[in-house]
Every structure is written in structure tokens, then in C-alpha cells.
Amino acid sequence: MSQHLLSVVIFFPLLGVLAVVVGGREMSDRTARWLALFVTLVTFGVSLAVLGRFDHSDPSFQVVEQASWMPSIGLQWIVGVDGISLWMVLLTTFLFPVSVLASWTVTTDVRRYMISMLVLETAVLGTFLALDLIVFFIFFEALLVPMYLLIGGWGGERRVYAALKFFLYTMAGSAFLLVAILFLYAHTGASTFDLRALADASATLPVQTARWLFLGFFIAFAVKVPLFPLHTWLPDAHTEAPTAGSVLLAGILLKVGAYGMIRFTLTLFPEAAKHFSTAIEVLAVIGIIYGAVCALGQRDVKRLVAYSSVSHLGFVVLGLFALTEQSVTGGVLQMVNHGLATGALFLLVGMVYERTHTRRLDQMGGLASQMPWLLGFFLFAVFASAGLPGLSSFIGEFLVIVGTFAVSHVFGALASVAVVLGAIYLLWSYQRVAYGPIREEHRSLPDVSLREVIVIAPVLTLLLVFGVYPKLLTTSIDPSTKQVVEQVSPDHATTVIPSNTISAQAGSGG
Amino acid sequence: MRTPIAYFLLLGGILFSLGTVGVLVNRNALRIFMSVELQLNAVNLTLVSFARLHNDVGGQVLAFFSMVVAAAEVVVGLAIIVSIYRRRRTIDVDAAREMRW
Amino acid sequence: MVGALVPHVASTLWLIPALPLAGAAINLFFGDRLGRWAGVLATVLVFASFGVSLAAVLNLLTNAGDNRLAIQHLFDWISVGGFTVGFDLRLDTLSATMILVVAGIGALIHLYSIGYMAEDPRRGRFFAYMNLFVFFMLMLVLGANYLVLYLGWEGVGLCSYLLIGFWFSEPGNAEAAKKAFITTRIGDTLMLIGLAVLVFKFGTLDFEAIFGTAGSVLTKDAATVIALLLFAGAIGKSAQLPLQVWLPDAMVGPTPVSALIHAATMVTAGVYLVVRSHVLFEISGVALTVVLIVGLATALFAATCAIAQFDIKRVLAYSTISQLGYMFIAVGMRAYGVAMFFLVAHACYKALMFLGAGSVIHGMHDQQDMREMGGLRRAMPWTFVTFAIGGLAQAGVPPLAGFFAKDALLEVANHTGREAVYALGTVAAFLTAFYIGRMICMTFLGRARSEAAEHAHESQVVMLVPLVALAMSVVGVGILQLNPEGAMTKALEPVVGTAALGAGLSVTALIGIAVAVALLSLAIAWWIYGSGRVDTVAFRARMEPMATAAQRGWYVDRAYDVVIVQPAKAVARLTSDVVDALVIDGAVNGIAGLVKRSASGGKLIQTGFVRTYALVLFLGAVLVLGFIGVRG
Amino acid sequence: MPLDNVVFWVFAPIAIAAAIGMLVTRSVVYAALFLVVNFGCIAVMYLVLDAAFLFAVQIIVYAGAIMVLFLFVIMLLGVDRIEVRSERLWLQRPIAIVLAIGFALEVGAAVRAGVGLSTHAPDGFDLLQPAGNTQAVAEVLFRNYFFPFEATSILLIVAAIAAMVLAQRKVRAVTQAELGAELEDEPEDVETEIEVTP
């Protein structure tokens, strides 16, 4: 148990799947729901155990578990957690019970729905914990299927199109990843897929080769993130997916891409990463602003949030590839925060949708007077997402801006423009939803139910907590990012920020 | 013998090609099948010529085998053609294109 | 370290913002059940906070001048790779001044609100927001580094947004709230960039550290950049040109909100920021000039607008903008003491006037148009007297606070050889007195011009108490600063240092001129609007189109709408509907379509003719053999 | 001019001509007969190539058995009357011919490069077969090619069974669709089909 802790985390949800399958038609929808909730909660508990065993000062991988899997090609089962993946995992295990609870309103094919959810959780956890490239790739591909089913099975009108688009888009991206992995495997001579081994071996590659491989990896993750201009699957998928689907897409699946960037592209190809960093930063900045502008132009509230994700993930990528310790940490922080903030937004949009049955902004309005609490929560999420200081997103964005500024003033400045744009489109949409005179047909809508409060409250609480005391995250994230950054660009690591310690002391003195 | 062995080989090649043309241009299943037989004979000729070239009787044995195979094939082939005719009242191969694309 | 000398102060600082925060939390969740006690709770807590502040300040003043500093380090907010930002509170004479104003006036306004919001079903929320605002405002002024300041800075923006849009069911209000938030956010963003530059230069955001080393670290240009970026933030918050557009609209919020946020405290945060960062501005020098010019321009601009308003609150709004301009003038002249005193004084009398206006509106049943008023002095004497005191104070009639402030400012201008500033300042003073006079006359003097005006009634006691208190403060606060080197300046010296004054006109002369200007302009105002000898309508008609233009704020709003807002919307639509949908996504779908077409085309090879199959097979054969032949 | 040369130059053209004839003639029967001629020529070639045994087999098996079988089927089906030669696939013939020529050239090239156009078969082939060609063939057959020989037996069984399966008309259950198809195809089969279909 204890030495297989991570495997337990990964595969525990499958037990739930098993139970549901065995349950068969006899199992009532109600049972299925509760079962799924229970399983996801237990998974969360186990992941907390991981957190308990985690040594925050140690930047390397911990709780590592290694076993030969397919010796003929040197395939191994290696899972391990470090400061970065730790929080990705916790975010995942935290958001899943929430999503399950939020899916209480799903009434068709509940059993199949829950199966998809649980399989998805396993796949996602696998991607975050895998240290063997093929293992990672397997989970990376595998998570497409349940998501495909979720979108296609329980989504909106154009769900089939969206689902197929999502699947093929990401699969096409990961095609390059597979080739790159195999090439790396074949040409480093180290006949293993162990990330740690390859990280050393890849240093022997000729520069040009390494750069091509980098691109191979990067494209796959760029599609997943998604980075401009590879983002067009996102609006459709987000818009058509069921509430929980959107939450998980925005909250977790996008992070898989960003996580892949920091975990693999940066670790395996430092030189290439530096070489391409400027180009990528440009794309990221474009994405930040482009996403915000597109969000401004939306009439569909879910689409709007989707585009806001494009903008926010631009921040993440910018942070990761500015390659300063602050920016990278900020990026990772932003991954968690965006997961929570946008997750909350989608949850609330979903709750509103379940009442009004429309996502069109021009068909809502004045809801705040009818449902003060629901819209109050909504407003909280909106400001969290707009990066209000004291709420979590701010710290991430600020660190990214500060870190980037050290590398390029222009990018830093441009990135912060998004702060204004974010405020504009978020408040604009909120106003359209909540303020002004209420429509007749919405006069009798009920305010939040207890279940919904239980769904949304924890997320909002975390947004506040992480905003006021981000150290909870940074203490464990920082060492790992420090390691990465030092590996990629030693000169960047610490020197960009003039640390005149005396005054810093004076600052924190008292 | 004075004739260069290559001549026989070339003859075989030409006959084979002619057989191929027959396979490709005919619409009558029987004709197509006959053309295949022509091809097989061309091959046999080639084999025998090579046998002569190598001073090895083995080649002739191979030709013998191919004749046996050809015989078997003919049996089945003709049977199929007959059954086709039974069903469709024609052995025009172009008529059979219910399945396409 | 320095703070350690006054530990008992330092250790209690957190209490000052904590109390209103607690109130906010309680009211937010239980406000509805508390009913009218919500207001009481909120008020009590703010008063408590004021008490603690007072104690802390007095305690602070027991120290010698240079040791008047207390820093409380609560916890590390950010600490990433050598870059650390503490969640620190800092009490020095500057922040002391601010917290007294914020907590004190805030408390009075809370008290007033109990009455003002008595009928509103959602007053629980209201008081929650108000408390929250006080909390953020206190964080803003107590913050020991720019990030905590920024926290408060954005927080007050949030509360302003919530409170302006408090009655969101009326269509316009939400719009105004959004406008306020976004307009200020523009400034804030520039300020954020400024913060980034600071981090880049200093590796910290701590005031002590930055100001301590700025002289050695910053070049003149770098300082200019940072200072201007920070000042951009100030412009947004303090509604200076060119970002003044949001404040007049913000008046749709409940009047106490206007009084607290848009007159007394939040809008003055800009002034506080500049004074706080004066070191950077001084290194730059250019920045100070910019501040001066902006302030001057705003003061005049807003004054002209104020003259032409009919909505009593809009008059006050523009007057606030104009007065803030004055403060920036003072700052621009490095007369920080004067500026801060001006801030305090203005906080008092403007809060007073807003609350008075609120009382009037209340008495007039939510009528805000001055043309519908008149002769209210009989109906509501208390309001009239207190309001008049406030007005006269702003008009610069001695011995009220406003007089000392304005006079000191003009004196500094004159004695530092800034004739132009002095002249224009005087003009602005004239205009100020004029619109004040106009407002008082149209509201209280003459005869009632409407049904409502005749049946207007005095407000309840709970609303009058604050009025009286503020009126007294307006009378009394002058002693803090009888001249440019007054007590205030002295007190602030350890924080902001002193600026030497040159020679100019004699003080008495200046005072004489100032008083004369004030009284003259008041007289004119009375002659036009109060005496009833002038047909105001015809008079205004003669002033067209100037009058309307001024009333509309010289169409700056319209210009922004045409030049920025509409184009921006168009661009957004274009990007999302054309670029994204058709171009980028179009490319993707194009590829997919290509595959599909080639598939449906390619499957035609499979004609179903067996001979075609044979042909293809043989073709392949020939090609393969040819390929081999070529290669082998 | 040695005999074998003469024989070759006499019979090779005939063989090719016969093959072409088979292609161009209108009647299937003629085609079959042309093929017989061609086989005959090839048989002669075997003789020239010192493969007496195969010469015999060729005559007996091919010209004899197989072609007779063909003719038999032709007659049975009576397809010699109806012979549509119109070409629906207009590109089929040209392409086919071009490809065939290409193929022939490729083979020719290979032969030229591999064997050489003037290489003569080594002498002394008959020394290898003192007891005559048949004996020699048998010897090689049963020594080196013993197993293939066994395998062919399986082949023949399969062929027999196959012929049996295809020849006998067992009644078969048909799906509605097929029944429809049958109705157009062969009216006279219908009642048999229907009566046995439950």
C-alpha cells in the first residue's frame, strides 16, 4: 500500500468503474451517483495522504514507484510526484468530487456518465504522475476517450461536432509527440523511456535534432493548452460539453498541456527551450490578448469563459517560457488558480443554465435580484478570474508579469494589458447576466440549493485562501521550479531579480 | 543446342505479358481464366529454360508442380465460373459490380 | 527594526482593518437576519476601529519625530526565489493622518447610513460592502509595501463597483458601476506595470527598502517612468484628467457611498499614493511637473463643469474632481503638508456637503434636480446650516478649514515663484466659490419651485448627528494648518521632508486677495441665483452652447465613446466572428474537408469492375519492378 | 543452321501468334483452340529444352485434359453465342497494353542483365539423365521434392471438395433482400428457394 501509494491514487477510481459495471442495469442512478462521489472523495483522501508524505524542501521526485513493464522495449511503470505535479494531482482529486456532485442533475445514462468520469480521473492522474514517457503518452491519449464520450453524450446541440473536433485535434497534436518520444528513445541510445534517464541522455543529442524533437513535444502540448493559434477546438468543446465536462476541461485537461511543457519539454530539451522561448513568448502574448478580445466579442457566456481560458493559459505559457524562477512559479501557480477560478465559473454558469436554459447573454439579465446568493458566488468567481488582489489568480498573474518583465519589458507590459481586458469582458458579461431589469420568465427561478452550495463553496474558499496565503503552494512548487529553471537557463535563475537582501529584511522586519 | 537460352526466356516473358493483356482486357470470365493459363505456361517455359541453363532437372520438376497446381486451379475456377453463370446467367465480369466504393 | 521601538503599537495595527472586515463578513452572511441591527453593528465596528486608530496614533506621537514609525509583519505573502513580499502594516504620521480620516469620517457616514438606508431591504449587503470598503481603504493606507497598497487599491475599486451598482435593477446604475471600475482599472494596470518595474529595479516592493536606496539605484529617467506609471494609477483613482469621466456617473450610488468613497476617502487615495512615493517623483522632477499640470488642468476643467450642472450630486462630483486637482497642485509643488491638510479638510467638508445633499434628496423624496428645489432652508434648517458651513468652507471663507487649505496652497504657489499657478489657482478658486454659491442659492434660498420642495421635511436625528459633527470638524480642523508650515507639515516631516519656500507677495496680501475673490464670486452667484432678479433660464440660454457643453463635461465622454469604445467593440466582434471563426478555425476545418473530399474522390478507384482491380494491381506490379530495376 | 534453332524460330512465332489470336478472336471456342495451339508450341519448346517428360505431360494434361475441360464448360454454358466485346472502360485497353509492354521490357532487361542474350546452355545435360529424362525427373522429384509432392495431394483434395461444393445446388435459406435479387436473376429457381425457406 504505502510504497504503491501513487498507483493506488491513479487506479482507485477504476474500482468505482468496476463496481458500476458489475452493478449493471440493476444499479439505480442514485446509487451510481453516490458511488462515484464516494470513490472520488476517497481518491481525494488518498492524494491527501500523498501530500502528507511529501517533503516540501526536496525538489526531486518523491514517493517514486518503478517496475519493469515491457522489457522488450525497455518500457517501465514509473510514477513519482514533485512539487509541481503534487498540486496538479490535488487539484484533480479535488475538482472531481465537485464535478460529480455538480452532475447530480444528469439524468440520462447516469451509469455510463459516471464510468466516463471515473475513467477520466484515472487517466488525468496518470498523466500528472507518470515519469515514463510512454506511460505518460498512454494516459495522455487515453483521456481523450472518456472526454469524447462526455462531450458527445451529454453535451449541447452541436456536441457531436465538438466532441469529434476535440478528439481529432488533440490526437493530431499528440501524433508528433509519439514520434518525438520514439525518436528520442531510438537515438539517445538509452533504451528506456524513463524521463530522468532521458533527461541526461538527451544532452548528447545534436542541437538541431533536439530542437526538432522539442517542437514535436511542444506542438502536442500547445494544442492541449491550447496556445494560439491552435486553440479553436477549445471554444466548441467548452461550449458543448456538459457542466462537469467544461469544469474538468478547463480545470484540469488544459493543465495537462501546460504540465507537459514544464515537465517534459523544459526538462528534456533545455537548449531548444531557450532557443525557441522568444517565439513562444510572442505566441503566448498574442494568445493572451487575442483570447481576451475574442471573449469580448462573444454572445454565449460559456464561449466567453472558454476564450478567457485561452487568455489565461497564455499567461501560463508566457510564465513557463520566460524561464525565470518567478515567472515559472507564477505559471504553475496560475495553473492551479485558473483551474479553480474557471472551474468555479463553469460550475456557476452551469447552475444558471440549468435554471434559465439559455447561454445567450442577451436572454438573461437581472438575475441577481432573483437569485442573490447564486449571483453573489458568481461575482466572486468573476473577480477571482479577473485577478483581484487577495484572490488567488492575482498572485500568479503578478508573478508571471514580474518574472517576464525581467526578461522582456514589452511582453511584461503587454501581458498586463490583459488585466484590463479581463475586467472588461468579465464585468460586461456579469452585468448582462445579473444586473438590469429581470425578464418575466425568470421571475420564479429558485436560488442556490444546499447541494449547489456544497459544490461551489469549497472552490471559492480555496480561491480566497490561496489568494491570501499562496505560500501553501509556493513552498513546494518553488524548489521544483527552481531546479527546472536552473537547468534550462542558469543565468536566468535568480540573477534577474536584484535581491538586495538588506532592504528585503527591512521589509519583512518588525 | 545452339539457340541462346535467353530467347526462350524472352519468349516466356512475351507470352506472360500477352496473358496479362488477356486478363486485363477480357470481360468474359472464361477468357480471363484462359489467359491466366497462358501465363502459367509461360512460367513453365521459363522454368524449363532455367533448368536447361543450370543443367538441373529440378526446374522441370518445378514446372511439373506448377502444372499440377494449374490443374487444380482450373477445376476450382471453372466450378466458380459455372456457379456464377447459374446465378447470373452471364459470365461477363463487368456485370458483377454490386459492391463498389 | 525601527518599528520594534514601539511594539505595542505595532502589535495592535492589524486590529484596525480587522474590525471592519469582521463586520463585513458577519453582515455578508447574516446581514439579512440582523435586520436594522446590521447597520448598528457595522457602525459600532468602524467606530471601534477609529478608537484603536486614535490610540495607535497618540501612542505613535509619544515618540520623537524620527521614530514615529511602526511596522507589523503579519506573514510572508509572496516568497519566490529571493523575491519576498510581506503582508506588512506600516504606521507613520502619513498613514496615521489617513487612517484617522478614513475611520473617523467612515464611522460618521456609517452612522448616517443607518438612517438613510433604513427602508432598503438589502441594507445587510449594503453595510457589508461599506465595512469591506473601510477595510480595504485601511489596508491601502496602512500597507507597508506597494503590493499591500495595491491590494487595498483594487479592493476599494471593487467596493466602489459594488456600491455604485447597489441598486442594479435600474438600467443605468450597473453601467456606471462597470464604467467606474474599468476606467480606474486602466490606471491600475499602468500602476501594476510600475510595480513590475520597481521589482525589476529593486527586487522588492517594500517602501522602506525602495525609498532608502532609490537615490542610488534609480536614474532620472527610470524614476520618471516609474513615477508616471504610479501617477497613472493615481489619475484613475482620483478621477483626474483624462480619466475623470467615471466619477460624475458614479453618483448613481446611494449618497452615503458618494460621501464616503467618492468624496472623502477613495478618490483621495491617489494623492496619498503620490505623497507616499514622493521620493521617486522628486528624483524624477519631470513627474512632479506633470502632476502639477494635470492637477491644475483638472481643477479648472472640473470647476467649469460644476457650474453648469443641475443635479446636486453631480455638482458635488465635479467639485470633488476640481478639489482633488487642487491637492495634486500642492503635491506638484512638493508642498506635501499642504496637500495632506487639503485632503483632510476636503474630506470633512465634502463629506459634510454630500451628507447634506443626501439629507436634501431624502427630504425631497429622491429628487436630485436643483431646479425642482429652492427655499428648503425653512423646511430643513439643520441641513441648511451644516450644508452652508461646508459650502463656505470649500468656497474659502475664513476661518473655515477650506480657507486655510486653499490659502496655504496659493501662498506656496506664490512664494515658490509659480505666478501662473497662482493666477490660475485663484481663477479656479473664483469658479469654486461661484458654483458653491449657485448650489446653495438654488437649493435652499429663494422659494420652493416644486411640489416636493414645498412638502420637504427635515431628516431624522441619526442623520443629523453626523452632519453636526462634521460641521464642527470643518470649523475646528483648521488649527492643524494655519499656514504652509503648520502643524500638519511639521508632523509629516519625518515622512516627506520639507520644501523651503521663497519670497513673494506678503501673506496678508494673499489672504486679502483670496477672501476678496471668494466673497465677490459668492455675491455674484447670489445676485444671479439667489436674489431672484435674474431670469436664470434666459441667462443660461444666453450661455448656450457653452452651458450644455460644460454640463456634459465638455463631451469628453462622447469622444471616448466614439474614438475608443465603439471601435473596440467592433474589433472584438470582427476578431471573434471573422478572424477566429472563419480564418483560423476555417483553416482547421479546411484540412478536414480536404481529407474528406479526397476520401470520397479516392474511393471512386474502387469501381467494382474486377478488371480495374486487376489493372491497378498490375500497375503496382510494374511500378514496383521498375522501382527495383532503377535502384538495383 | 542447327535444328533446334530452326525449331525455335518456327514455333516461337506460332506460339506468339496463337496467343495474340486468342486475344483477338471473337469466338470463345476459337480462343480455346488458339490456346491449344500455343500449348502445343510450348510443348515443342520443352522438347528442344531436353524435357521430354514435360513434353508429354504438356500434351496430355494441358492440351488434353485442361483445354477439353474448358471447351466442355464453354459448351455447357453455351456462352459462345453471347459475346459482348464492347469496352465500357475506355482507358482499360491502352493502359493494359502499355503496362504489358512495360512488364515485358522489365523482364527482358532482367534476362539481358542476368543471363545475357548470347549465353548458351552448357552441354552435358543428358549426361545427368543416363536413364532418360523421366527417370531423372522422378529421382529429383522423390528425393529433393518429396514433401512438395505430398503437399500437392492435399491441394488436389481441396480442389475436389471445392468443385463438389460449388457444383451441387444445395437449397439455401435466403434473406429477403437476396430473394428479391434472385427474383430478377433467375425466375426458375424461385419456387425451389421458396418452398424450402421456412
Added chain:
Amino acid sequence: MIDLAHILAQAAPSPSTFAPPPSGPDAPIPTPVLVFQPVIPELVLCGFAIVGMLYEAFARRSSRTVHLVLALAGLAVAGIAALKLWNWTGDPTVLGDSIAADRFTVMATVVLVLAAAFGVIHYTHETGSGRLALRGEFYPLVLFATAGMVLIAAANDLIVVFIALEILSLSLYVLTGLGGARSNEAAMKYFLLGAFSSALFLYGVAMAYGATGTTKIPDIVSALAGQTGNQALALLAMGLLVIGFGFKIAAAPFHMWTPDVYQGAPTPVVAFMSAATKVAAFFALMRVLDVALQPLTTTWTPVIYALSIVSVVLGSVLMAAQRDVKRLLGYSSVAHAGFILAGLTSPNMIGIRAAMFYLIAYSVMTVGAFGITMLVGVKTDEPSSYDSYDGLAARSPGLAALLTIFLLSLAGIPPTVGFIAKLTVFGAAIRAGNWPLVVVCVLTSVIAAYAYLRVVLRMYFRAPHVEVEDDRSLAPQVVGLVLAITVLVLGVFPRLLSTVIESASILKW
């Protein structure tokens, strides 16, 4: 039989110590040493086939149960006999070098036998449910076909390869025709093209003989390696042989028959042949390329390379335009041939192992998939048309789930065996330095995934708009379940298979 073999072994002198050829017309012909153990599987299969044939011939009303039992028994015995050869210590090649006795063959035999067993079971069910008229000869023919396939995999002599090829082809032609009108058409197409291609193949054998003076693989390889062989003719031979095999493995552009035959032939037959033919042909191809033509590696790898690209592209792209599941699977078999060829572009043990793994994986998936299609949309004119699959998940979730697993595996989505298989072949190809080929393969596999997903999508997200019903009987579903579990288990624990393959991937000659 074994005894007989021993006796003969004692009786005859070894070919190495030959007496000078005796003269005289009636002198006995000395035969080579006859060791029959390695061909026992083939013999067993033929034996049971003949028995079955006799039963069919003489039983008044032959029962499918008897046939089934007979056939399964035969296959089982053959399989066991094959397994007994796993640790064969005798000569690597027997019966005058015409048969190779190595684990490679054993592997093939086992797979083929299993495929045949599934085919037989499916057929029994299909006929049992009255959708297909019972032809007792089916069972013997399947056994014969299997025998031919085993033989072709074991053959160490090109002429044996050819004969075995004919054995299996003739059986399959007939089996293909055991259905309705369509199957009849399919049989004709298959036969004509098959005859044509086998003529080409035979020509290749002839050329090989011309090049080396022998058809025995060991001698060929030594001749070519020792340069005594004739290069030009050898190349021609190689080309023709590849073409012949290419037809059997359905590699483009020799694939044209595949979709029609797959669509037309009775589903059980297709289930059997799609897997078995590929396995047999590929195993033989590997023997020919990696052993016989080993010296010509540099020449044939580019050919395989090209064929691989054409196959994957053509197969995948055309899949996208299909409206009939069986046809879809036909094209997918083309694409998969391409993938396997990609693995073979690495001319060494790695490539062979990858290909073997892929072949076995493919067999499982395709047999399973066809097994399900057999059950869907019965009693409709177009049982395998996509329309029959609308709303299958709602109609019969079990079938939908199983088919989904198989399709995802065919698409190469983890954690199915299909993914691991692709992984291994791509790995092999990249190790051989053919990364452009892999890029093409990977990208086309995305297109392929689209094609498979269209079916999945119809099963789950579409409401049925035509009146269809499915055969929900238990037995075939259990079979499907077993295969599905295999797909998943091998996908999660590939070493179960890979280790076996490792020890089986040594070709002897």
C-alpha cells in the same frame, strides 16, 4: 505416424551420404530422411478435414454440432501438436529442407488455429440462427485452409510456399462463395485476381530459381550471399514475390479485392480469413525477406517502405468515406498491412518481433470486431451498413461496448493492445531510421481514428432511424467478451505476449 517417421528415418540413408545414382530403369529411388514431427499439425488438420468430409458425404443429415466438435478437436490437437514442437531439438529444417521447424512456425500455427476456431464457432452460430444456410463442407475447408496457412508459415522452400498458397487460396475462394449473391460476386473477384496474382508469384519463384538454381531458402540465401546467385534475376524474383505476398496481405496497391470480399463474404469467413490470411502471408513474407533475400536487404527495404506508405495513406483515407462497417474493416485491414510493413522496414529481429506482435494483436481485434458485426442489425437488407448501428448503445449496450473496445484498439488508442502494437512497429521503424515513414503513419492513424469514431459516434450519439434488431444470444457475446478482455489485458500487460514473441522470433534455416 511418428513411428512411421522413425522407421523411414532408419530405413533411408541420409542425403549427405548418397550412393552414386543407380542406373537401370527399375532401380529404387533413394528418398531423403523423413522426419514428420514438424508437420504433424498440418497432417492432423488434413486428417480431421478428411474425416469431416467423409462424415458430410455419408451422413444422411449432417449435424452442425458434430462438425463443430470435429473441427474444434482437429484444431485443438493441431495446436497441441504445435506446442509440443516448442522445444524442438531436431534438425532446424526437415523433409529435405522444405520445412523449417522453429518456434516462429509454432507461433504462427497457434495463432492460425485459434483464428480458425473462432471462425468455426462464429459460422456455427450464424448458421444456427438461420441467417446462413449450413454447408457441412465449410468445416473441412476451413481446416484445409488452416493447414495451408500453417504450411506456408513453415515452408522453407519457395515451391512449397506456392503450393501452400494455392491450398489456402482455393479453400478461401470457395468459403467466400458460401453466402448470397454478394458472396458469389466476391468469390469471383477474389478468384480471378487471386489467380492472376499467384501467376505473378509463380513467375517470381521461377525467377528465383533462375537466379540461384534452387528454390530452397537456405540454398538461395547462401547463393545470394556468396554472389554465385544472379543479381538481376534475383531482384526481379524479389519484386514478383513481394507482389504476390502483397496481394495476400492486402497491401496497397494490391489490395483492391479486399473491401469487396470483406463486404461480400459471409461474416464468419471474413473473421477467419482477415486474421489468418494476413498472419500466414506475413509470416511467410518475413521468412522470405529476412532470410532468403537477406542479402538484398538494401534493395527491398525501400520497396516495403513505399508499399507501407501507400497502404496506410490509401487505407486510412478511404476508410473515412465508408458507409458499411465490413467494408470499413476491409480498408482498415489495408491500413494495418501498411503499419506492419512499416515495422518490417527494420530488417532485423526488432522488426520481426514488432510485426509478430502487431499481427497477433490485429488478429484478436479483427476477429472480435467481425464477431460483433455478425450480430448487429440482423434481418435487414444492409446488416453492416452504418444505419444499422445508429443507437446501438441504447439498443444493446453490450454489443456496443465490445465493438467500441475493438474499434478503439484498431484505432490504436491506449490502453488497448492496438496501441502497444503500433508503438512497437513505430519503434522498430524509427530505430531503422525511417522516421518520416512513422510521421506519415501516425498522421494517417489520426484519419483512421476519425473513421472508427464515426461508427462509435453512431452507436452512442445517434437515435436509430431504421427498424433494426440485434442477435443478443449469449455465446457469441461471451466469445466477444473474451477477445475484448484479451485486447485490454494485452494492452495493459503486453509483456505477456512480448516475452513469448522474443523467444519465438528466431528464424532457423
